[in-house]
Amino acid sequence: MSRPFEDIQILDLTWEFGRYVGRLFGDLGARVTRIEPPGGLPDRRASTSPVAIEREPAVYEFEFLNAGKASVTLELSSPEGREACAALMREAQVILLERGGPFYDELQWVRAQAPSAVVTSVSPFGRTGPWAEAPATDLTLQSAGGIAWLSGRLADGPLRLPGLQATMITGVYAATATSLALYDTLATGRGHEVDVSAQECIAHSLQNSIQMWDFERRVSMRGGEGTRDASEDMFSCRDGLIFLAAPRSLGVSWNALVSWIQETGHASAQELAKERWADRVWRLTGEAKAIFRQTLESFTQCYTKEQLTQEALRRKIVMGPVATVADVLDDPQLRHRDYFQQVELALAGARVSFPGAPYRLSEPVWRLRPAGSEQPQPA
Amino acid sequence: MKPDFLKGVRFTDLTWAGAGPFGTKVFSDFGAEVLKIESATRLDSVRTAGPFKDGVVGLNRSGYFASRNTGKKSISLNLKSEEGKRIVRELVAQSDVVSNNFGPGAMDRFGFDYEALREIKPDIIYLSMPMYGQDGPRADLLGVGMTISAVTSIMWQTAYGTGDPVGPGTHYPDHAANPYHAAFAVLAALAHRRKTGRGMKIDLSQVESTINFVGPAVIEASSTGREPPQIGNRSRSHAPHNIFRARGDDRWVAIAITDNAQWRALATIIGRADLRDDTSLATAAGRLASLDRVEQAVAGWCATHAPEEIVTALRAHGIAVSEVAHSRALIEADPQLAHRGYWQHVQHPEIGAVLLNSPPYLIDGERVELEPPPLLGQHTREVLGGLLGLSGTQLDELNEQGVFS
Numbered sequence: 022m023s024r025p026f027e028d029i030q031i032l033d034l035t036w037e038f039g040r041y042v043g044r045l046f047g048d049l050g051a052r053v054t055r056i057e058p059p060g061g062l063p064d065r066r067a068s069t070s071p072v073a074i075e076r077e078p079a080v081y082e083f084e085f086l087n088a089g090k091a092s093v094t095l096e097l098s099s100p101e102g103r104e105a106c107a108a109l110m111r112e113a114q115v116i117l118l119e120r121g122g123p124f125y126d127e128l129q130w131v132r133a134q135a136p137s138a139v140v141t142s143v144s145p146f147g148r149t150g151p152w153a154e155a156p157a158t159d160l161t162l163q164s165a166g167g168i169a170w171l172s173g174r175l176a177d178g179p180l181r182l183p184g185l186q187a188t189m190i191t192g193v194y195a196a197t198a199t200s201l202a203l204y205d206t207l208a209t210g211r212g213h214e215v216d217v218s219a220q221e222c223i224a225h226s227l228q229n230s231i232q233m234w235d236f237e238r239r240v241s242m243r244g245g246e247g248t249r250d251a252s253e254d255m256f257s258c259r260d261g262l263i264f265l266a267a268p269r270s271l272g273v274s275w276n277a278l279v280s281w282i283q284e285t286g287h288a289s290a291q292e293l294a295k296e297r298w299a300d301r302v303w304r305l306t307g308e309a310k311a312i313f314r315q316t317l318e319s320f321t322q323c324y325t326k327e328q329l330t331q332e333a334l335r336r337k338i339v340m341g342p343v344a345t346v347a348d349v350l351d352d353p354q355l356r357h358r359d360y361f362q363q364v365e366l367a368l369a370g371a372r373v374s375f376p377g378a379p380y381r382l383s384e385p386v387w388r389l390r391p392a393g394s395e396q397p398q399p400a
Numbered sequence: 401m402k403p404d405f406l407k408g409v410r411f412t413d414l415t416w417a418g419a420g421p422f423g424t425k426v427f428s429d430f431g432a433e434v435l436k437i438e439s440a441t442r443l444d445s446v447r448t449a450g451p452f453k454d455g456v457v458g459l460n461r462s463g464y465f466a467s468r469n470t471g472k473k474s475i476s477l478n479l480k481s482e483e484g485k486r487i488v489r490e491l492v493a494q495s496d497v498v499s500n501n502f503g504p505g506a507m508d509r510f511g512f513d514y515e516a517l518r519e520i521k522p523d524i525i526y527l528s529m530p531m532y533g534q535d536g537p538r539a540d541l542l543g544v545g546m547t548i549s550a551v552t553s554i555m556w557q558t559a560y561g562t563g564d565p566v567g568p569g570t571h572y573p574d575h576a577a578n579p580y581h582a583a584f585a586v587l588a589a590l591a592h593r594r595k596t597g598r599g600m601k602i603d604l605s606q607v608e609s610t611i612n613f614v615g616p617a618v619i620e621a622s623s624t625g626r627e628p629p630q631i632g633n634r635s636r637s638h639a640p641h642n643i644f645r646a647r648g649d650d651r652w653v654a655i656a657i658t659d660n661a662q663w664r665a666l667a668t669i670i671g672r673a674d675l676r677d678d679t680s681l682a683t684a685a686g687r688l689a690s691l692d693r694v695e696q697a698v699a700g701w702c703a704t705h706a707p708e709e710i711v712t713a714l715r716a717h718g719i720a721v722s723e724v725a726h727s728r729a730l731i732e733a734d735p736q737l738a739h740r741g742y743w744q745h746v747q748h749p750e751i752g753a754v755l756l757n758s759p760p761y762l763i764d765g766e767r768v769e770l771e772p773p774p775l776l777g778q779h780t781r782e783v784l785g786g787l788l789g790l791s792g793t794q795l796d797e798l799n800e801q802g803v804f805s
Contacts, residue, residue: 023592023595023596024592025588025589025591025592025595026588026591028595045584049588067637072685074636074637074684074685074688075637075684077620077636077637078616078617078620078628078636079637081616081617081619081620081623082616084616084619085615085616085619086616146736147736147740147762148762149739149740149762150735150736150739150740151735151736151739152735152736155715156715156718156719156720156721157720157722158641158656158658158720159656160633160635160641160642160643160654160656160720161654161655161656161720161721161722162722163654164643164652164653164654164722164723164724164725165654165722165723165725165734165736166725166730167725167726167727167729167730168570169633169643169654169724170724170725170726170727171568171569171570172558172566172567172568172569172570173560173566173569174560174566177560178643178645178652179633179643179652179724180558180559180560180566180632180633180643181632181633181643181654182554182558182568182572183554183557183558183559183614183617183630183631184557184613184614184616184617185616186576186613189576189577189612189613190576193576193577193580193581193584194576194580194759194760194761195761196580196584197426197580197583197584197587198759198761198763200584200587200588200591201403201405201406201426201430201587202405202763203591204405204406204587204590204591205403205405207591207594213763213764214763214764214765215761215762215763216761216762216763216765217760217761218740218760218761220736220737221737221740221742221757221758221760221761222576222760222761224730224737224742224757224760225575225757225759225760226572226575226576227570227575227727228464228570228571228574228575229449229450229451229463229464229467230570230726230727231463231467231727231730231731231755231756231757232451232463232464232466232467232754232755233450233451233463233727234727234728234731235451235463235731235754235755236450236451236452236453236454236455236463237450237451237452237455239451240726240727240728241569241726241727242569243569244566244569245569245570253546255550255555255565255567262556262565263550264546264547264549264550264555264567266543266544266546266547271544274542330538330541333541333542334538334540334541337542338542339542339543339544339547340547341541341543341547341550341551342550342551343550343555343556343565343567344550344551344552344553344555344556345553345556345627346553346556346557346614346617346618346620346621346627346628347621347627348553349551349552349553349611349618349621350618350621350622352538352551353536353537353538354532354533354536354537354538354539354541354607355607355608355611357535357536357537358533358535358536358605358608360608360611361622366619366623369619369620369623370623371623373619373622373623374618374619374622375615375618375619375622376608376611376612376615376618376619377608378608379577379581379585379604379608379609379612380581380582380585380602380603380604380608380609381602381603381604381605381608382585382588382589382600382601382602382603383514383600383601383602383603384592384598384600386588386592
């Protein structure tokens with residue numbers, strides 16, 4: 022069975038923000054090879070550190086982002102190692118570089134080895150500009166890109182998104198740009214140079230806040246302060262939290278919710294029947310939010326997440342459980358669809374449930390293999 | 401540059417709202433012809449979502465819509481009419497990709513299921529992206545982007561600390577995971593078709609796609625049997641590592657110390673030689689054990705300094721630091737984005753200049769220049785006349801029958 026990228030060789034020299042790129046290509050058939058110095062690139066070193074606090078969560082990130090990739094160790098400071106790497110570059114259709122990793126500062130030399138390849142460079146701020154060398158991490162990039170500003174409570178300061186979202190956002194944009202360039206390269210033979218800035222990727226993912234400033238001179242505030250309806254939030258129930266969205270613009274959801282509460286005869290129905298809930302502007306106020314929370318939770322606390330989810334399904338209310346990570350592993354829909362892959366991991370140990378494909382393809386071309394499951398030798 | 405990488409690729413694009421159109425925009429920005437099928441009687445909800453130019457509501461005035469639909473062609477078709485559906489099938493017959501993000505079963509009800517369209521165009525690439533997948537006990541759950549954050553644990557994990565979740569402030573999965581996983585899958589399918597001559601169906605469950613964005617946490621929970629900690633802006637491996645209030649009105653800086661030398665430099669900068677020389681704080685483990693003490697010292701110093709001073713002082717010592725930028729700061733005051741020509745204005749026939757983000761990369765050293773988003777139905781006659789060969793009279797008749805409404 023032919024796979025989309027099975028004749029594509031990718032040399033992967035990324036170690037942080039660029040790692041998801043090779044992962045996505047590898048799952049669809051590309052032969053992805055990490056080149057690492059003795060002792061490994063920084064992500065491997067952290068994952069194998071004897072110090073527990075350095076190892077977690079690095080080891081899980083390593084397993085996730087490097088699945089399907091082979092790894093070759095080369096002493097790149099020696100002429101032999103460099104020549105071995107150059108030989109691999111000459112065979113590659115895609116070369117992935119990252120700031121702080123091997124050959125990032127030798128772009129022209131890399132392109133000379135592989136003039137018909139796509140060379141994608143991933144860095145915090147891009148190759149050019151006053152901040153091209155500025156140090157950065159996930160936290161500072163989520164801040165510099167504007168996404169940390171948008172989450173959190175007004176009183177408590179900005180809040181970043183969890184895990185390694187700078188890596189994930191940058192990864193999908195960089196993979197897409199690389200694939201676009203490769204599509205052209207394979208048709209025309211012309212190589213391309215792609216310069217991906219993580220800050221720009223994050224700033225590209227800010228919902229409508231750029232246009233909000235451009236058109237209305239309003240700075241979008243964290244938590245949707247001033248723009249989010251009283252109903253669009255998490256509410257407590259008997260065994261956790263549910264997320265509801267029932268603004269007047271989602272009239273079906275609001276009406277179904279209010280009808281259900283009325284049917285049960287619960288006292289909160291009287292409040293929600295009041296005329297003021299038809300006022301979209303008032304619903305944005307702190308007063309409305311406080312009243313709605315108190316009213317709704319007096320109702321939702323009579324039910325479990327599962328019961329509320331079943332009613333949401335039955336009545337077309339836009340409402341679902343706020344899942345913990347353990348809940349995700351136990352999600353009945355995902356179980357029904359046989360979503361998780363069971364794999365043995367080299368570094369994270371035991372047989373684990375690994376996220377399944379981000380997309381299901383009618384041709385059986387997506388395949389998951391653990392990180393480092395092959396060790397091809399350099400040519 | 402106006403890339404022609406995808407010249408000759410045509411989409412019949414039925415996506416609407418946020419995630420779907422953001423994904424197909426990738427293709428129109430790179431030279432594909434994306435035929436956006438929409439309808440005045442069942443509007444793309446983003447056309448009616450603000451912000452609007454000058455605050456004036458109008459179907460062609462939404463900045464949000466503009467940012468998701470650059471370079472597409474709009475064909476207004478009422479899909480409740482048999483003629484409307486027939487025209488879609490004729491467009492599909494001449495397309496490479498057909499895309500939708502309707503709920504389960506909606507395409508079948510139109511008669512646009514994969515098997516039916518494959519009969520019309522055997523090598524069609526068919527992208528479907530419902531929220532929770534096409535089948536299963538929760539397939540019909542209704543949701544918005546935040547619902548996807550909720551059921552994938554992103555909402556739970558976006559927390560200041562243990563048991564204090566607040567969730568992302570945006571419909572985050574709509575703006576990265578789902579449009580770009582979808583675009584990557586379609587590009588892979590195009591590559592596959594070029595080699596094999598075969599199309600394929602892409603069934604992207606937005607929940608399944610988004611779980612990959614928290615993949616490491618899922619692996620950890622499965623491996624250890626424990627819930628990963630809710631750490632907010634902190635780090636499990638390094639300290640100090642947080643967002644601190646700086647001098648000024650609602651101004652904040654992110655500081656991330658990642659080794660012990662950086663810590664010593666920071667302690668010196670903030671005038672705390674006592675902490676720098678405290679051996680109990682010499683390692684990350686030691687600082688994590690005394691987190692309150694360490695963070696209070698940094699917070700106290702930040703509160704009396706402007707963000708610019710903090711960034712300049714720390715960056716000079718190799719410390720990762722940034723002001724927490726908001727939209728206005730990114731647009732008007734970010735020297736890096738300005739230097740790289742990140743912002744571009746596109747001229748729109750009804751609302752004039754619209755500020756847009758460029759695709760977030762340079763290709764061969766150049767920016768991708770964006771084309772304006774379409775007016776509702778702007779290209780109906782042009783495309784149906786040109787591609788389907790309908791005469792002016794036929795188009796007038798269809799219009800009178802309400803097919804373009």
